[in-house]
Amino acid sequence: MLTVTHITKTFHLHGKSAIRDINLTVPEGQFLNLLGPSGCGKSTLLRIIAGLLPANQGEIHWDRPVRLGFVFQHFALFPYLTVLENITFGLRMQHVPIEQQQKIVSELLSEVGLADVAHKYPKELSGGMRQRVGIARALAINPDVLLLDEPFSALDEFTAEKLRALLLEVWER
Ligand code: ADP
Ligand code: MG
Numbered sequence: 001m002l003t004v005t006h007i008t009k010t011f012h013l014h015g016k017s018a019i020r021d022i023n024l025t026v027p028e029g030q031f032l033n034l035l036g037p038s039g040c041g042k043s044t045l046l047r048i049i050a051g052l053l054p055a056n057q058g059e060i061h062w063d064r065p066v067r068l069g070f071v072f073q074h075f076a077l078f079p080y081l082t083v084l085e086n087i088t089f090g091l092r093m094q095h096v097p098i099e100q101q102q103k104i105v106s107e108l109l110s111e112v113g114l115a116d117v118a119h120k121y122p123k124e125l126s127g128g129m130r131q132r133v134g135i136a137r138a139l140a141i142n143p144d145v146l147l148l149d150e151p152f153s154a155l156d157e158f159t160a161e162k163l164r165a166l167l168l169e170v171w172e173r
Contacts (some may be wrong), residue, residue: 002049002145007058009044014054018044022058031171043073046147066145069138073149074131075130078124083133084109084118090141108136111166113159127154135163139170146171 007022010149018043026032034042038160047053047119077086087108091101106160109115112132122130138146151167 001028003061005059009055012106067143069143069146071134071138071148071151075134082119087136098129112136
């Protein structure tokens, strides 16, 4: 489904490469983990795969057009939108009918345990809550591919366990 060939990224001219000659293929339905120490280039590769960052060399190829969901390591929520509005954003952009938007988002809010804070703004939330908004926002658009950048790192163990189970369930579905 995804082929990554010879991806290299250097942030500064003449600088050291953040990632160098990365090659991988990912078949449909696969759950792939990138493991490595902090600073080894995991986020950089994910951002390149998502098309958010240009590579210096190499190519990203999808077998077909895909809808991508992305959960950012540092959340990247819209600060001027409420929890509910953040999660609804992608559906609004896709012009999904309002009633359907409301149904999807209210289900997600309870699945990730955010129903009580639906009308709060990101700055009023804990890190773990923000992370859950990011996860719900990525799931809301029913993505073909989910790119998750350390999605459970800001969560307490109980919440992380719950969201891992949710994620596996979504993946199986
Ligand atoms: P990881 O996610 O594995 O912790 P990153 O992909 O964030 O690693 O970073 C890989 C390397 O690229 C690091 O050395 C980091 O300092 C550097 N880097 C990442 N983003 C930038 C940027 N926007 N500008 C300059 N250097 C960057
Ligand atoms: Mg990272």
